[in-house]
Amino acid sequence: MKPSLPKGTRDYSPKEVYRQNYIFATIRQVFEKFGYQPIETPAMENLETLLGKYGDEGDKLLFKVLNNGDYLAKADLEALQEKDSNRLVKSISKRGLRYDLTVPFARYVVMHQHELSFPFKRYQIQPVWRADRPQKGRYQEFYQCDADVIGSDSLIYEAEYVLMIDEVFTKLGIDVEIKLNHRQVLAGIAETAGIADKMVPMTVAIDKLDKIGWTGVASELRKADIEAASIDRLQSLYSGQHGLDHISEALDQSDDGRKGVEELKRVFDYLESANLKQELKFDPTLARGLSYYTGCIFEVKSKEVSIGSILGGGRYANLTGAFGMPDMSGVGISFGVARIFDVLQELDRFPGSVDHPIKVLLIALDEDCHRYAFDLLHDLRSQEIPAHLYPEPGKLKKQMKYADATEVPFVILIGSDEMKRKSYTVKHMKSGEQWDLSFEAIIEKLGELR
């Protein structure tokens, strides 16, 4: 059998795992500093938990898990006959793989509400699965790092998320643009343009503005049965400056619009003295897809690598409503680790120190030295120095080649002479420098160099 991987998935070799862990650690550190606590939820959820939460498009992208046992015995044969896949699925699959971390979190909050104190701030770092067609930066399995707070509608959290985003990407050394918008600003725009009932197709079209320009957007809008007068009004709203003040004036007649603008102004006000390192921008064309966002929405894009958004998020007024717990406002963000990984990889911006935790390789020249080196190995490890010994003595060239190939920073050579003198030849592979050092001196040397 020829080994292969399901499409849209990938293996992580040691180097990639170290690098991914570095991203996790950076994000986790910031999450914890801001007072978020970790939870984990199962890879599988009941299908009814997931269905209907992500819109029709989302439902199509859910991985369904086939029921165990003789699933055909209980299958809806009528649906099978009529080739009605949706109806058939219900009879042969009751579970699915999680599509994101937000909906499982909502389910978690409702189930654990009596043991939680609100507002509850949690973070979660786990893989999610989407049956999407793969492309660059688009996988069927990928990790998300989510932070959400539920049980408060305070806008300090929106501001806090901007600070967290700013800190994480600055620490990772990625130049990004943090885009901020508000669902009610979009509603206000739709209302002002006289198409309050067509807000969703409007936002879908407007979202593509920088990609397809006004002619493209206008033709999309026409396809959505939006009248020419409304399209003209939208165009004048979006022409010229996109500043918050400009929009604020334009939406003066809309309750939604005023509310959205006011909230955004509050968030910017909280951030006034924050001294952000990354670019933060109000972007009235931003329209995050997920149907449950109701307030502020976030998106982050790399300024240097074109790979789609590397973070998304927003506020949802009633996420737990579907699980019978109404009026719980939540807001959260989600880092797309696979894409962040690809950005760092492309820019070659992983710090060298994340790659090589095995610090030293012992090389012995004959059987006696090899036996001796095994004890020395133990001494090094007891000093918390990650070390390993080439499995057999002999051929120096072969062992050195192994050291080179595995990118181990240091090599210690042990021959009969070294063994007698209890002083060893230590070589720094990168520079080629070598020294004759006692055990104590080695510990010191390995500490100061890498």
Add this chain to the structure above:
RNA sequence: GUGGUUGUAGCUCAGUUGGUUAGAGCGCUGGAUUGUGGUUCCAGAGGUCGCGGGUUCAAAUCCCGUCUUCCACCCCA
């Protein structure tokens, strides 16, 4: 899900209008060099040509199907 694209050695890729035994570079193994890797030289190993079917005297090459890759759309991290 729609349209396109890609697949030949471990990696990157050649391979003519269909025609003997499918090539190169890098890497790998051994040697030159029995206490020194990344340089050089020599030798060697390594291939169901993605998979399945069809056309043909003959298929890596043409046709169909399928899987995979990447791209555009849809949507998204």
